[in-house]
Amino acid sequence: MTTFSQYRAMNRFGLGAGxxxxxxxxxxxxxxxxxxxxxxxxxxxxxxxxxxSLSAFYEWRNERKRLMGSEExxxxxQELTLLQRGLAAQEQSNFFKRFEYAAHTRTPFRExxxxxxxxxxxxxxxxKRMISLASVAYENEAIRAHLDSSFxxxxxxxxxxxxxxxxxxxxxxxxxxxxAGKRSKRGLNENLAREIMELHTLSVNGGYTxxxxxxxxxxxxxxxxxxxxxxxxxxxxxEFFFYKQNHEPGxxxxxxxHYDFQGLEQGRAAxxxxxxxxxxxxxxxxxxxxxxISDTPPPEAISILERSxxxxxxxxxxxxxxxxxxxxxxDPAHKKFKxxxxxxxxxxxxxxxxxxGRIRKLIRSGxxxxxxxxxxxxxxxxxxxxxxxxxSASALKKRIEWGLATGASANTGLHKIEQAVAMLxxxxxxxxxxxxxxxxxxxxxxxxxxSPEFQWR
Amino acid sequence: xxxxxxxxxxxxACAVLTLxxxxxxxxxxxxxxxxxxxxxxxxxxxxxxxxxxxxxPAYRSGRGKLALGxxxxxxxxxxLDGFFGLNPVFENLAQMYAGREALLFQAIAPPYAxxxxxxxxxxxxxxxxNPAGSASGWLYRxxxxxxxxxxxxxxxxxxxxxxxxxxxGAVPVGAWAPDRLPDPDEDTLxxxxxxxxxxSYLGPKVRAGFNADEMINSMGGKLRGGNNxxxxxxxxxxxxxxxxxxxxxxxxCGGWDTHAWQGTTKGRxxxxxxxxxxxxxxxxxxxxxxxxxxxxxxVTEFGRTVAVNGTSGTDHGVGGAAxxxxxxxxxxxxxxxxxxxxxxxxxxxxxxxxxxxxxALFAGVLHQHMGxxxxxxxxxxxxxxxxxxxxxxxxx
Numbered sequence: 001m002t003t004f005s006q007y008r009a010m011n012r013f014g015l016g017a018g019x020x021x022x023x024x025x026x027x028x029x030x031x032x033x034x035x036x037x038x039x040x041x042x043x044x045x046x047x048x049x050x051x052x053s054l055s056a057f058y059e060w061r062n063e064r065k066r067l068m069g070s071e072e073x074x075x076x077x078q079e080l081t082l083l084q085r086g087l088a089a090q091e092q093s094n095f096f097k098r099f100e101y102a103a104h105t106r107t108p109f110r111e112x113x114x115x116x117x118x119x120x121x122x123x124x125x126x127x128k129r130m131i132s133l134a135s136v137a138y139e140n141e142a143i144r145a146h147l148d149s150s151f152x153x154x155x156x157x158x159x160x161x162x163x164x165x166x167x168x169x170x171x172x173x174x175x176x177x178x179x180a181g182k183r184s185k186r187g188l189n190e191n192l193a194r195e196i197m198e199l200h201t202l203s204v205n206g207g208y209t210x211x212x213x214x215x216x217x218x219x220x221x222x223x224x225x226x227x228x229x230x231x232x233x234x235x236x237x238x239e240f241f242f243y244k245q246n247h248e249p250g251x252x253x254x255x256x257x258h259y260d261f262q263g264l265e266q267g268r269a270a271x272x273x274x275x276x277x278x279x280x281x282x283x284x285x286x287x288x289x290x291x292x293i294s295d296t297p298p299p300e301a302i303s304i305l306e307r308s309x310x311x312x313x314x315x316x317x318x319x320x321x322x323x324x325x326x327x328x329x330x331d332p333a334h335k336k337f338k339x340x341x342x343x344x345x346x347x348x349x350x351x352x353x354x355x356x357g358r359i360r361k362l363i364r365s366g367x368x369x370x371x372x373x374x375x376x377x378x379x380x381x382x383x384x385x386x387x388x389x390x391x392s393a394s395a396l397k398k399r400i401e402w403g404l405a406t407g408a409s410a411n412t413g414l415h416k417i418e419q420a421v422a423m424l425x426x427x428x429x430x431x432x433x434x435x436x437x438x439x440x441x442x443x444x445x446x447x448x449x450x451s452p453e454f455q456w457r
Numbered sequence: 458x459x460x461x462x463x464x465x466x467x468x469x470a471c472a473v474l475t476l477x478x479x480x481x482x483x484x485x486x487x488x489x490x491x492x493x494x495x496x497x498x499x500x501x502x503x504x505x506x507x508x509x510x511x512x513x514p515a516y517r518s519g520r521g522k523l524a525l526g527x528x529x530x531x532x533x534x535x536x537l538d539g540f541f542g543l544n545p546v547f548e549n550l551a552q553m554y555a556g557r558e559a560l561l562f563q564a565i566a567p568p569y570a571x572x573x574x575x576x577x578x579x580x581x582x583x584x585x586x587n588p589a590g591s592a593s594g595w596l597y598r599x600x601x602x603x604x605x606x607x608x609x610x611x612x613x614x615x616x617x618x619x620x621x622x623x624x625x626g627a628v629p630v631g632a633w634a635p636d637r638l639p640d641p642d643e644d645t646l647x648x649x650x651x652x653x654x655x656x657s658y659l660g661p662k663v664r665a666g667f668n669a670d671e672m673i674n675s676m677g678g679k680l681r682g683g684n685n686x687x688x689x690x691x692x693x694x695x696x697x698x699x700x701x702x703x704x705x706x707x708x709x710c711g712g713w714d715t716h717a718w719q720g721t722t723k724g725r726x727x728x729x730x731x732x733x734x735x736x737x738x739x740x741x742x743x744x745x746x747x748x749x750x751x752x753x754x755x756v757t758e759f760g761r762t763v764a765v766n767g768t769s770g771t772d773h774g775v776g777g778a779a780x781x782x783x784x785x786x787x788x789x790x791x792x793x794x795x796x797x798x799x800x801x802x803x804x805x806x807x808x809x810x811x812x813x814x815x816x817a818l819f820a821g822v823l824h825q826h827m828g829x830x831x832x833x834x835x836x837x838x839x840x841x842x843x844x845x846x847x848x849x850x851x852x853x
């Protein structure tokens with residue numbers, strides 16, 4: 001039986017207790033978490049980089065266009081279906097790699113943080129299929145690569161990443177006073193600028209106005225990437241490029257501060273200031289506390305995180321160290337309901353399930369049916385992080401169905417069941433008893449995954 | 458044992474909420490048995506694309522390349538009243554309008570004008586100008602009055618994945634969402650339920666989840682499918698037509714945030730319109746004879762900019778459009794205190810100015826259609842708000 005803090009380290013901070021964590025986490029739970037904050041290597045799931053993925057998508061679309069333009073025939077219909085399946089298979093392969101990486105990682109706290117920021121800077125392929133192949137690469141390049149750095153660095157990486165630039169339409173935004181804007185009818189698109197302030201930094205009550213949205217939108221005009229029609233050899237397809245001719249010239253005022261820089265530097269300076277703003281510190285502190293403590297975290301915990309953010313100028317490892325040391329995060333009175341993705345990950349981890357075809361099928365059906373397909377959030381705000389949203393009667397029913405089906409077909413064997421029972425904390429006596437009395441290992445495994453205990457972290 | 462206590466507790470909680478309103482339902486005695494559906498279109502549906510004010514002198518110039526043609530042109534708007542038209546994609550909605558079952562609103566918005574999706578949705582769903590910290594949605598609070606004597610969980614249902622804030626509150630409402638997962642075996646389920654009896658938060662929900670499934674599958678076979686509006690609307694009808702079913706259903710769908718290449722009668726937005734139009738026709742059909750006692754409220758958090766943006770789309774605006782449909786609705790007209798599209802009449806020079814508070818529509822439906830007491834609405838549902846649009850439902 002594990003102690004409460006061991007259990008919490010593995011579930012609350014990690015991605016779910018399992019054989020992979022057991023020895024490392026049980027010796028010194030806090031130390032185990034701290035060690036994961038700065039690591040030498042964390043390559044992430046091995047997927048093609050974003051530039052390659054975007055180019056691959058362009059090629060796919062070209063091929064589709066060619067087929068659509070060709071004469072209608074049975075053969076064509078077949079080829080189109082194959083083409084469609086090919087893309088879906090590539091997408092799926094990336095998502096499985098990402099899931100498997102998290103399911104097998106020995107630094108699960110770190111991985112939870114990656115997924116937290118990936119959701120904070122959410123991109124969704126819903127209605128934006130072009131980024132579906134590149135979304136895992138986006139997470140690696142914009143989020144994971146900056147986890148040991150500052151929030152400002154991460155924000156800059158996010159806002160200059162082709163996937164985000166495309167997702168929130170900035171690649172098409174043109175300054176009305178820019179050379180390109182004067183020549184054509186193209187103009188400003190304020191989508192990315194607004195969401196940067198509302199969702200990524202200041203938050204909705206962070207004290208900005210419509211003028212500020214416009215000013216930031218103008219400052220990041222020209223931030224784009226090598227697109228489909230790119231003919232310029234200096235611009236690489238699928239890589240960030242600053243289109244000077246699209247950039248709105250002249251100084252701008254944002255939140256009362258003047259930005260007289262020219263070109264790319266102007267937007268960069270504004271983003272760094274936004275990243276360091278006290279409203280940003282407050283917002284991020286609240287989100288972190290909500291994720292790691294409870295849906296309604298104690299105000300003191302938020303204040304401590306906020307101070308840590310401000311004192312360290314948004315240095316993320318410092319902030320995360322503060323998080324581990326928060327008393328409230330270890331208080332048994334608080335608990336968090338697992339999101340479907342967290343739930344599935346913890347299910348695979350608790351029995352260390354082999355990542356075979358059967359498990360893949362279950363994972364995929366779980367994410368679809370429990371409504372958290374990877375990179376498929378309904379809005380740029382990402383997935384909600386609260387119990388109510390995920391624990392409706394119908395959602396619970398589906399979890400139970402998935403848990404029982406997975407337990408039944410996971411073929412865990414007695415040893416793994418005994419191991420999992422031993423990993424439960426002392427207050428899970430009812431579940432332990434139910435598992436011991438189960439009619440078969442399959443039923444025991446199902447009972448664990450479908451149990452109320454297993455829905456919380 | 459624990460569950461019995463919970464049940465008593467929450468019935469008690471409902472009683473406390475309705476205290477002081479001995480009969481919040483004003484025509485509880487007559488034969489009407491009204492149904493209400495709320496559909497939230499998330500993302501900011503472009504009201505001017507759905508219900509174009511083609512008769513406004515500034516419409517064509519203001520909308521630019523997104524302007525639709527006059528009724529006499531190919532792919533032009535369907536005329537509604539000589540001033541407003543309907544996007545021709547809405548074939549079924551047009552029929553309902555002709556049959557006086559569709560009442561359309563223009564220049565309507567929740568009481569919020571700052572163009573954030575999430576804040577605007579919060580205002581729309583809580584019914585409060587300052588939604589921060591509000592634990593419940595307005596429809597949830599209305600259910601407390603409407604469900605008098607019944608559990609809110611049985612009176613109001615949320616269809617589709619996730620529970621929208623509009624029906625969130627202390628006690629969970631009923632919920633159902635489509636899935637394609639296998640049904641568990643009876644023995645395992647029983648063992649499991651014994652464990653859920655111990656969880657006072659999840660236990661009642663799990664029971665409600667399996668009950669809802671049973672209810673819906675008992676009508677015309679198991680309803681399976683993806684989590685899309687079509688399946689969800691089918692489910693809403695199955696629940697609402699039952700004598701012992703809920704009377705209020707809420708559902709939502711996204712995909713309305715058309716910042717780029719939205720199109721007019723073809724393209725991304727038109728596809729969404731067509732899907733919605735088909736779903737509405739299906740809903741009417743599935744509701745059968747109960748349609749005559751039904752009002753469907755369709756709203757969105759805001760409209761979009763009048764002008765086209767730099768990427769052939771529209772950005773977040775303020776004033777938008779809303780629909781009220783159903784056999785009970787006094788329709789066949791567009792209701793709008795039209796502010797005009799001339800530049801000087803626009804909100805901050807860019808958006809359709811809202812002239813109707815969306816709460817007046819909600820309050821009107823709750824009172825005139827659902828029979829909820831006005832005092833209850835003004836004190837509990839929209840505290841301090843007293844307006845309502847009159848004449849929403851058919852007389853008799």
